[in-house]
Amino acid sequence: MNNPNAKDNKKSPKTQFVTTPIYYINGDPHIGHAYASIAADIIVRFKRMDGYNVHFSTGTDEHGIKVARSAEIANMTPTKFSDIMAQNFKNMNRIINLSEHDFIRTTEERHKKSAQVFWKLLKKDIYKGIYSGWYSVRDEEYVPENEIVNGKAPSGALVEWMEEESYFFKLSSYQDKLLRYYEENPDFIAPVARKNEVVSFVKNGLKDLSISRSKFSWGIPVPDTDGEHVMYVWIDALANYITSLGFPENKEHVSEIMENCIHIVGKEILRFHAVYWPAFLMSAGISLPQRIFAHGWWTHDGQKMSKSIGNVVDPFNIVKNYGLDQLRYFLFREVRFGEDGDFSEEALKKRAAYDLANDLGNLVQRVLAFIQKLEGRLIVNYDFTERESALFAKSRNLVREMHLKMEKQDLYGALSTVLELVSESNRFTNDMQPWKLAKIDVARLNAVLTVLCESIRAIAFGIFSFMPDTARKIFGFLNVEGKAFAELESNFTDQQFPIPSLLFPKEEKG
Numbered sequence: 479m480n481n482p483n484a485k486d487n488k489k490s491p492k493t494q495f496v497t498t499p500i501y502y503i504n505g506d507p508h509i510g511h512a513y514a515s516i517a518a519d520i521i522v523r524f525k526r527m528d529g530y531n532v533h534f535s536t537g538t539d540e541h542g543i544k545v546a547r548s549a550e551i552a553n554m555t556p557t558k559f560s561d562i563m564a565q566n567f568k569n570m571n572r573i574i575n576l577s578e579h580d581f582i583r584t585t586e587e588r589h590k591k592s593a594q595v596f597w598k599l600l601k602k603d604i605y606k607g608i609y610s611g612w613y614s615v616r617d618e619e620y621v622p623e624n625e626i627v628n629g630k631a632p633s634g635a636l637v638e639w640m641e642e643e644s645y646f647f648k649l650s651s652y653q654d655k656l657l658r659y660y661e662e663n664p665d666f667i668a669p670v671a672r673k674n675e676v677v678s679f680v681k682n683g684l685k686d687l688s689i690s691r692s693k694f695s696w697g698i699p700v701p702d703t704d705g706e707h708v709m710y711v712w713i714d715a716l717a718n719y720i721t722s723l724g725f726p727e728n729k730e731h732v733s734e735i736m737e738n739c740i741h742i743v744g745k746e747i748l749r750f751h752a753v754y755w756p757a758f759l760m761s762a763g764i765s766l767p768q769r770i771f772a773h774g775w776w777t778h779d780g781q782k783m784s785k786s787i788g789n790v791v792d793p794f795n796i797v798k799n800y801g802l803d804q805l806r807y808f809l810f811r812e813v814r815f816g817e818d819g820d821f822s823e824e825a826l827k828k829r830a831a832y833d834l835a836n837d838l839g840n841l842v843q844r845v846l847a848f849i850q851k852l853e854g855r856l857i858v859n860y861d862f863t864e865r866e867s868a869l870f871a872k873s874r875n876l877v878r879e880m881h882l883k884m885e886k887q888d889l890y891g892a893l894s895t896v897l898e899l900v901s902e903s904n905r906f907t908n909d910m911q912p913w914k915l916a917k918i919d920v921a922r923l924n925a926v927l928t929v930l931c932e933s934i935r936a937i938a939f940g941i942f943s944f945m946p947d948t949a950r951k952i953f954g955f956l957n958v959e960g961k962a963f964a965e966l967e968s969n970f971t972d973q974q975f976p977i978p979s980l981l982f983p984k985e986e987k988g
């Protein structure tokens with residue numbers, strides 16, 4: 479069926495916008511933040527390799543009661559507090575090798591302007607009333623009476639009674655439009671199980687949403703209210719995505735890019751992105767994003783991470799102790815992207831030792847070391863055997879296969895495809911016994927090594943978005959640095975291979 483609202487007729491198919499959540503700055507960055515950001519980074523790097531023109535934004539969410547109270551506790555003004563805390567997130571981005579184009583802080587002037595113009599676009603759906611009800615400061619969320627158990631929100635956070643004059647957004651009038659949109663765009667929300675939760679939430683009925691606060695001032699002033707009201711932190715925060723695209727300039731262009739936008743969010747904030755945000759965008763006449771992908775949560779050694787327990791995993795330490803690519807690999811190998819996972823240093827150490835140092839590191843090392851025995855040069859005077867041809871073809875096809883998975887944000891599946899090629903190449907090496915061929919059949923040895931170089935090259939492209947530094951190292955070993963997919967040409971025979979260094983530090987035994 480041809481459906482004008484469906485997302486298959488993109489105007490600019492080669493443009494991609496990818497976002498991370500913008501993080502609250504009331505605490506230090508932790509592994510959960512690093513996870514969401516690295517996930518987005520992997521998607522971005524893959525798209526870039528695929529020839530897309532990508533815009534990648536991340537940042538910090540600095541307004542709201544939660545941040546205001548944290549600043550008070552730290553005995554600082556919210557502005558001073560935000561400046562310090564936002565810098566920690568910027569530092570994290572360098573440590574995790576994020577390739578973002580924009581780091582947006584909601585306290586920036588460009589954002590204030592954008593959020594205020596955005597608000598004005600919603601005007602026809604906004605009215606003034608009185609809000610009275612429960613509010614969870616930790617979640618920065620209003621909690622319906624029927625969801626409160628023992629004075630707590632479903633997340634476990636304490637709720638407080640609020641009663642104040644407020645502006646409301648007519649969310650209730652978007653129920654049918656949203657349900658129709660979900661139906662016409664079945665891939666709008668992923669994974670499917672989470673999408674079903676959203677759909678049933680909306681089917682249960684939507685209440686109008688309080689979108690301003692008048693009892694505190696740490697926020698963006700609502701236009702035309704003489705500063706009496708500030709925006710509800712979520713409407714402010716969600717608008718960051720269009721701020722990053724240059725809104726309020728060039729609304730048409732912003733709208734077009736939004737159509738090609740993938741929002742990566744944690745499962746706990748899916749409702750804001752898949753219900754409120756689309757309703758706001760519909761009201762403002764801006765296109766809805768292409769997809770909202772909700773990822774799962776990490777616990778630490780089986781326990782929920784929390785400041786009070788003191789078990790929050792610090793990405794700075796992990797990278798220092800185990801290496802960045804080891805962490806980037808672990809997070810997307812340990813659990814399927816979209817599901818919950820448990821972080822443990824033991825598990826990370828094992829994966830780094832077995833999968834990386836042993837399987838991948840060994841493959842690269844032994845093949846390249848062998849080429850050095852041939853004085854760093856390969857010759858061609860042979861035909862491939864059936865097995866050699868099959869492995870060669872498989873390598874050539876790797877990126878295409880990964881592509882199918884990455885289109886669905888199946889990062890785990892894509893990575894598994896590369897790992898299968900690593901295993902198969904190791905098996906092939908064991909079976910072919912190059913150390914024996916060296917003595918009896920040098921032409922065959924050259925064929926075997928050429929096929930293995932091809933698979934190592936494919937593997938390097940395959941891991942590039944997950945482990946950029948490791949991939950670059952391998953590209954260097956093969957003299958293919960800087961070449962794009964499109965230039966994938968098997969041409970190992972007219973070059974001098976450099977002497978390789980060790981790909982990963984030697985694994986610790988025992």
Ligand code: ME8
Pocket residue numbers: 498499500501502503509510511513514539715716718742743744745746747774775776777783
């Ligand atoms: O919600 N496991 O900010 P936030 C996995 N400012 N991911 C985790 C995690 C964990 N244990 N803990 C946090 C906000 N995250 C709002 C967002 S967007 C317009 C506004 C990740 O600092 C996960 O992606 O609470 C989650 O959605 C995000 O950090 C929330 O960060």
